[in-house]
Amino acid sequence: xxxxxxxxxxxxxxxxxxxxxxxxxxISSLIxxxxxxxxxxxxxxxxxxxxxxYLPKVTWSALNNKGKKINEQTxxxxxxxxxDAWFIKNxxxxxxxxxxxxxxxxxxxxxxxYNQLAFNQEEKVSIEGTSLEHxxxxxxxxEDGQLVALTDSNVIEYKQVFKNEKLITEVHEVSTYQxxxxxxxxxxxxxxxxxxxxxxxxKAESLAEVNKVDSIKGINYYPRLSPWDTxxxxxxxxxISADFKLIKEAGLNTVRVFxxxxxxxxxxVLPEKLAKLKKLLDLAEENELxxxxxxxDFYGDYSILDWTLNQTHAEKIVSALxxxxxxxxxxxxxxxxxxxxxxxKANVVPWLTNMIRFVKSIDSLHPxxxxxxxxxxxxxxxxxxxxxxxxxxLELEDLGNLYSKLKKEVATKSIVLTEFGTSSYSGLWxxxxxxxxxxxxxHKEFQTVLKQNRIPFMSWTxxxxxxxxxxxxxxxxxxxxxxxxxxxxxxxxxxxxxFKFISSP
Numbered sequence: 001x002x003x004x005x006x007x008x009x010x011x012x013x014x015x016x017x018x019x020x021x022x023x024x025x026x027i028s029s030l031i032x033x034x035x036x037x038x039x040x041x042x043x044x045x046x047x048x049x050x051x052x053x054y055l056p057k058v059t060w061s062a063l064n065n066k067g068k069k070i071n072e073q074t075x076x077x078x079x080x081x082x083x084d085a086w087f088i089k090n091x092x093x094x095x096x097x098x099x100x101x102x103x104x105x106x107x108x109x110x111x112x113x114y115n116q117l118a119f120n121q122e123e124k125v126s127i128e129g130t131s132l133e134h135x136x137x138x139x140x141x142x143e144d145g146q147l148v149a150l151t152d153s154n155v156i157e158y159k160q161v162f163k164n165e166k167l168i169t170e171v172h173e174v175s176t177y178q179x180x181x182x183x184x185x186x187x188x189x190x191x192x193x194x195x196x197x198x199x200x201x202x203k204a205e206s207l208a209e210v211n212k213v214d215s216i217k218g219i220n221y222y223p224r225l226s227p228w229d230t231x232x233x234x235x236x237x238x239x240i241s242a243d244f245k246l247i248k249e250a251g252l253n254t255v256r257v258f259x260x261x262x263x264x265x266x267x268x269v270l271p272e273k274l275a276k277l278k279k280l281l282d283l284a285e286e287n288e289l290x291x292x293x294x295x296x297d298f299y300g301d302y303s304i305l306d307w308t309l310n311q312t313h314a315e316k317i318v319s320a321l322x323x324x325x326x327x328x329x330x331x332x333x334x335x336x337x338x339x340x341x342x343x344x345k346a347n348v349v350p351w352l353t354n355m356i357r358f359v360k361s362i363d364s365l366h367p368x369x370x371x372x373x374x375x376x377x378x379x380x381x382x383x384x385x386x387x388x389x390x391x392x393x394l395e396l397e398d399l400g401n402l403y404s405k406l407k408k409e410v411a412t413k414s415i416v417l418t419e420f421g422t423s424s425y426s427g428l429w430x431x432x433x434x435x436x437x438x439x440x441x442x443h444k445e446f447q448t449v450l451k452q453n454r455i456p457f458m459s460w461t462x463x464x465x466x467x468x469x470x471x472x473x474x475x476x477x478x479x480x481x482x483x484x485x486x487x488x489x490x491x492x493x494x495x496x497x498x499f500k501f502i503s504s505p
Contacts, residue, residue: 054087061137081188096121129159152177204360208367216456218254227465244287251503261299267309269316281326290328302351322363335373382410391419421460425485429478440497463487
């Protein structure tokens with residue numbers, strides 16, 4: 001009995017000590033949290049991760065401000081908090097909700113925003129927008145380090161205004177803002193923000209030598225063993241060099257290649273992928289070929305809040321390659337018109353317009369185009385691109401007339417046919433109706449039409465493939481199997497009968 005009482009006392013003491021330890025640990029954690037301040041990303045209802053969601057281009061003028069000298073860390077803090085404010089403001093005006101506003105604007109400034117949001121909500125108006133470029137100048141920094149006055153010049157903004165969920169207007173403009181930010185609770189909050197100037201954004205100047213595209217005789221290119229995955233781990237310089245030599249000897253002068261948005265790391269472009277793309281251009285130059293680079297293959301979002309990430313992707317690639325001798329130009333997006341229905345044309349066209357202008361602002365010397373999926377879509381944005389390009393998989397007998405019509409509609413632009421071809425697949429899913437001889441006859445006749453109409457061209461594609469990703473054709477066998485055999489060279493690396501007509505007869 002005495003032994004049981006002793007055991008019970010020990011257990012009671014241990015439980016008491018355990019409870020006290022847990023209480024002490026909880027109190028110390030709370031004190032530590034209060035002393036260090038909460039993680040800002042957890043304080044926000046929207047859990048902003050700016051590095052992944054919002055990356056506008058930012059340029060600071062040389063520091064020559066009145067007042068106290070400002071250090072680099074303070075400048076970085078101001079920039080981060082200021083851009084966070086822009087992002088959360090755009091999110092708020094899209095949703096008409098106030099979450100996060102109080103973290104980035106002082107009490108007086110957010111009152112104005114609350115009033116605007118309440119009015120928009122009542123009127124059933126929403127604004128989907130973003131800022132794409134900021135040019136900041138520090139005008140004044142107070143001696144106590146608590147106030148900074150800024151000028152934000154040539155701010156490029158895009159907005160879509162909806163009423164009752166219907167688009168009523170869109171604005172692509174460049175503006176100037178005068179700002180005062182206050183340091184509160186360790187964060188720079190906007191106290192005063194006034195737009196002093198605004199005008200419609202003009203098209204970027206282009207100095208591209210467009211006449212070079214009129215002589216294009218080319219082909220769309222993937223390595224035989226890496227279809228739709230050129231820049232993977234199996235990237236091999238010898239293989240690509242041999243392919244480019246074959247293309248050159250066949251009488252062609254250009255290849256079209258594809259940069260997949262996610263594969264290249266989206267906004268965080270992977271250095272190893274970019275190095276492989278550069279190497280491909282090096283190999284093209286060695287074989288006297290030009291390269292048309294498609295920048296946004298397998299991208300299909302187009303949401304306005306994504307635009308800064310898309311621009312960062314484009315800027316890193318275009319800046320790295322724009323001085324390369326092998327570069328012919330930029331194809332912004334492969335077949336974006338196929339997204340008109342699923343993603344809405346009202347989203348796709350503004351995205352394309354902005355991206356054309358952005359790429360031209362970085363590289364004004366190389367022409368920009370869009371690879372439309374058909375000839376009917378090719379008039380879209382003809383005034384924005386440097387040359388018009390389209391794909392053609394319809395009846396050959398109609399091509400001449402359709403091309404003549406397009407030339408009249410875009411009379412001032414060069415036109416290039418950047419995809420065409422037919423499969424040599426003979427099997428169940430096409431009733432055994434095709435053959436390599438049929439494919440050869442098709443290309444023979446197609447080249448005759450191209451020559452008669454003086455149409456620059458790029459055919460699809462050099463090789464037959466063992467596999468085609470489901471993301472390209474879907475899983476239906478009557479779509480996938482024919483796609484495997486559009487090449488001029490078979491799966492074993494042997495030239496097919498069509499190879500004789502890979503260029504003009």
